Amino acid sequence: xxxxxxxxxxxxxxxxxVPVSICVIDRDYDIVEANRCFSETFxxxxxxxxxxxxxxxxxxxxxxxxxxxxxxxxxxxxxxLGVSESEGKPTHYLVRTVPLAGEDGAIRYIIEMSADIxxxxxxxxxxxxxxxxxAVGQTVAGxxxxxxxxxxxxxxxxxxxxxxxxRNNGEKIRQGWRVLEENISRISAxxxxxxxxxxxxxxxxxxxxxxxxxQGVIELFREAAAQSGVRLRADLGENIAHAPLDQEGIHTCLxxxxxxxxxxxxxSRKKHRCVVLTTRERDGLLVYEVVDDGCGMEYxxxxxxxxxxxxxxxxxxxxxxxxxxxxxxxxxxxxxxxxESAKDEGSVFRLEFxxxxxxxxxxxxxxxxxxxxxxxxxxxxxxxxx
Amino acid sequence: MTRAEDMTVLVVDDEPxxxxxxxxxLEDAGFDVVTAADGDEALEIIRSGKPDFISTDLVMPxxxxxxxxxxxxxxxxxxxxxxxIVTAHAETDMGKSDLxxxxxxxxxxxxxxxxxxxxxxxxxVRHIKEALxxxxxxxxxxxxxxxxxxxxxxxxxxxxxxxKALDALRET
Numbered sequence: 001x002x003x004x005x006x007x008x009x010x011x012x013x014x015x016x017x018v019p020v021s022i023c024v025i026d027r028d029y030d031i032v033e034a035n036r037c038f039s040e041t042f043x044x045x046x047x048x049x050x051x052x053x054x055x056x057x058x059x060x061x062x063x064x065x066x067x068x069x070x071x072x073x074x075x076x077x078x079x080x081l082g083v084s085e086s087e088g089k090p091t092h093y094l095v096r097t098v099p100l101a102g103e104d105g106a107i108r109y110i111i112e113m114s115a116d117i118x119x120x121x122x123x124x125x126x127x128x129x130x131x132x133x134x135a136v137g138q139t140v141a142g143x144x145x146x147x148x149x150x151x152x153x154x155x156x157x158x159x160x161x162x163x164x165x166x167r168n169n170g171e172k173i174r175q176g177w178r179v180l181e182e183n184i185s186r187i188s189a190x191x192x193x194x195x196x197x198x199x200x201x202x203x204x205x206x207x208x209x210x211x212x213x214x215q216g217v218i219e220l221f222r223e224a225a226a227q228s229g230v231r232l233r234a235d236l237g238e239n240i241a242h243a244p245l246d247q248e249g250i251h252t253c254l255x256x257x258x259x260x261x262x263x264x265x266x267x268s269r270k271k272h273r274c275v276v277l278t279t280r281e282r283d284g285l286l287v288y289e290v291v292d293d294g295c296g297m298e299y300x301x302x303x304x305x306x307x308x309x310x311x312x313x314x315x316x317x318x319x320x321x322x323x324x325x326x327x328x329x330x331x332x333x334x335x336x337x338x339x340e341s342a343k344d345e346g347s348v349f350r351l352e353f354x355x356x357x358x359x360x361x362x363x364x365x366x367x368x369x370x371x372x373x374x375x376x377x378x379x380x381x382x383x384x385x386x
Numbered sequence: 387m388t389r390a391e392d393m394t395v396l397v398v399d400d401e402p403x404x405x406x407x408x409x410x411x412l413e414d415a416g417f418d419v420v421t422a423a424d425g426d427e428a429l430e431i432i433r434s435g436k437p438d439f440i441s442t443d444l445v446m447p448x449x450x451x452x453x454x455x456x457x458x459x460x461x462x463x464x465x466x467x468x469x470x471i472v473t474a475h476a477e478t479d480m481g482k483s484d485l486x487x488x489x490x491x492x493x494x495x496x497x498x499x500x501x502x503x504x505x506x507x508x509x510x511v512r513h514i515k516e517a518l519x520x521x522x523x524x525x526x527x528x529x530x531x532x533x534x535x536x537x538x539x540x541x542x543x544x545x546x547x548x549x550k551a552l553d554a555l556r557e558t
Contacts, residue, residue, distance in 0.1 A: 152504035156407030159507050163410045172410065179403045 021093075021114040024100070025050045027070060029060055032109065041116070042082075050112065054082040066110050069097040073107055082114070092121045128357065131331055146190055153183035205244045205359045210286055211236045213247055214279050217254040221262065230265045230273045232258070237280035243353070244361035249329040250288075256322040257290040257349045264294030264347060286353040293346035326351075334358055388520050390416035395514060396437040397421045398428045398454065399472070400446040408441060408472070411507035412514070425454035432464060439514055444473040444500075468517045471500035472510070 015022065016036040023034035023045065031045045031053065039045065042053045050066070051057040060067065065076040076097045081090050093114040100109040160176030163169070218234045225232035258275060265273035270293065278289040327337045334357025341347035395417045397408045402423070409419045420437065422428035424446045431437070440458075444451035451471065458464045501510060515522055 148504065152407075153403050155504055155506075156403055160406055160410045163414050167414075175406055176410075179406060182403065 021116075023050065023112050024109050025066060025112060026109055029066065038114075041114075054080070054114075056083055065095060065097045066112060069099050069110050070107055073099045073101070075099070079117070080114070091116055092118045124357075128334055131334075134331075136328070143190065143194060150183050150186050150190070153179060153186065157183060204246050204248065205361045206247060207242045207244050207361050208247050209242050210240050210245065210250075210288070211279055213245070213250050214254060214277055214288065217251060217258055218277060220255065221258050225262050225275065228262055228266050230262050230275055232262070233274065233276045235276055235278045237278070240279060240281045240286065243286055243355065244358050245333065245353075246329070246359075249332070253326040253329050253351060254288060254290070256326045257288075257351075260322060260349070261290050261292035261294060261347070264292050264296070267295040268293070268344070268346075270294075284355045286355060286358075288351040290349045291346065296343045296345045296347055297341040298343045332359070388518055390515065390518075390520055391418075393438040393518055393520070394418040394420060394435075395439045395441060396428060396431060398423075398425070398440065398442040398446070398451075400424055400443060404443070404472075407507075408505075408510065411511055414507075415511045415515070417514075425450060425457070428454055429457055432458070432467075436464070437467065439518060440467055440469045441472055441510075441514065442469060444471055470513055470517065472505055473500060473502060 018035065019037055021035070021038040021041050023031045023038050025031050029049045029051060031048055031050055034045050045053050049060075051060045051064075055061065061080075063078075065078045065080075068074070069076050078095050078097075080093045080095050082093050083090060094117045096113045098111045098113070099107045100111060101107050157176045157179030160179060161173050162176075164172030164174075164176055214234055214236055218232060221232055254277065258277060261275040265275060273293060275290065275292045275294075278287075278291065280287050280289075323337070330337050330351050330353070333353055335351060335353035337349065337351055339347060339349045395412050397405055397412070397419060398421070399405050399408065400423055405421045405423070409421055412419045420431055422431050428440070428442065432440075442451050442454060451473070455469065458467065458469070501513065512522060
């Protein structure tokens with residue numbers, strides 16, 4: 001049983017003791033009450049508008065949680081960027097707006113509670129950076145391995161040509177020569193991959209329609225699929241908002257997956273073979289999915305799909321880098337690649353992008369405009385679609 | 387005296403180029419050579435006519451190297467065929483644990499050794515000749531200086547192996 005003394009303390013003191021900034025605003029966005037943490041964080045607030053105190057703005061925010069709560073009486077939780085008085089640098093807040101209704105049911109005030117989550121944001125960012133670096137590291141190790149294979153090919157080709165000359169065997173010389181040619185073209189393929197990786201290191205992010213990238217890839221492969229006797233179809237989700245993505249990177253990923261799916265269908269003996277590219281969005285998760293009913297993979301192969309230079313395709317057809325590249329690009333977007341596959345039944349490859357982890361799109365113009373302003377950050381989801 | 391001319395070597399590798407290379411090297415040394423592109427094909431060949439020696443890759447589609455070796459091991463007669471593993475994956479995630487399992491398994495007569503790609507033809511032929519008890523010729527020597535030989539060893543050695551070697555030296 002809590003004593004009366006403690007209850008009194010909770011009623012009178014708690015407001016000032018919690019390490020969360022709390023203020024009460026009226027319908028004119030004037031702050032009418034605030035706790036100690038709020039004063040310490042944002043400074044003077046008497047007779048100030050909340051947006052002026054939080055963000056140094058002269059008008060209320062574009063997407064104002066308080067205005068929405070005033071309108072429908074629903075509690076809201078939202079991430080915001082503010083400027084703390086003491087430190088003067090942009091700070092991430094998790095803001096909760098709760099309506100305070102009078103006896104008549106009318107909402108005259110709103111409580112805003114803001115918890116500083118900058119440290120969490122920073123750690124999250126660090127983790128993302130670490131993941132991206134790890135992806136680059138794996139890739140470089142993989143490329144080194146690929147070069148080893150090419151050297152083996154060149155040495156082998158040279159040996160076979162030499163042997164053919166020694167034994168005066170024209171067929172051997174031709175065979176060895178072919179090996180040399182093949183491995184030299186492999187070197188140019190690797191050089192191209194190297195360049196792709198180098199360029200992909202900082203994704204060129206712009207706010208784009210995820211479905212449009214999907215359509216582009218479908219167009220690209222329509223002819224090839226038809227030639228292979230494979231039906232290629234897109235099943236694009238509706239109401240998928242634009243997202244900050246590296247358009248070329250995502251295009252590369254989808255092209256890799258669809259190319260693989262068509263190859264898998266070619267390796268299957270089924271009569272009607274089909275590849276479907278699906279897009280959908282749920283709970284802030286953007287998903288691309290490529291489904292095929294091709295040859296599928298058995299356990300051994302499944303263990304190795306993301307391993308560098310592993311390919312089950314006939315020689316010369318795959319570099320064994322496609323899925324590795326795909327995973328690297330997806331990781332750079334804060335997303336992940338997963339798959340399911342059954343031998344002779346087909347495979348599903350899935351790219352999942354949590355919107356909250358997508359790279360930030362900072363418009364050059366907006367960042368410049370705001371240089372004088374202390375609020376320099378433009379959230380991607382508030383940016384106009386362009 | 388055993389002669390290379392009387393011996394048949396089965397070369398298993400999913401890469402046609404590697405097959406061609408190893409086949410040519412062995413034929414130049416006098417061996418009869420048959421080739422297979424994966425474990426399944428290898429088993430068919432082995433069942434129709436037992437080779438005297440098997441050289442196999444580790445990481446291949448269909449029946450990969452470890453599974454081929456497992457199948458051989460289950461058959462008492464086949465398990466006596468000496469095996470040499472030629473792999474590019476001795477130190478990669480793909481092959482390392484497989485290889486360690488195989489090397490630790492003493493039930494089989496082979497493989498006692500593995501060669502890491504890229505392999506030198508002379509070293510490759512020498513290993514197989516030694517395993518089969520065939521006399522080495524001048525051509526089988528690598529024509530490498532001691533320094534080159536050392537460098538060759540160092541290239542293949544993992545930090546782990548070097549550490550173990552140093553520990554062993556300290557103990558003596």
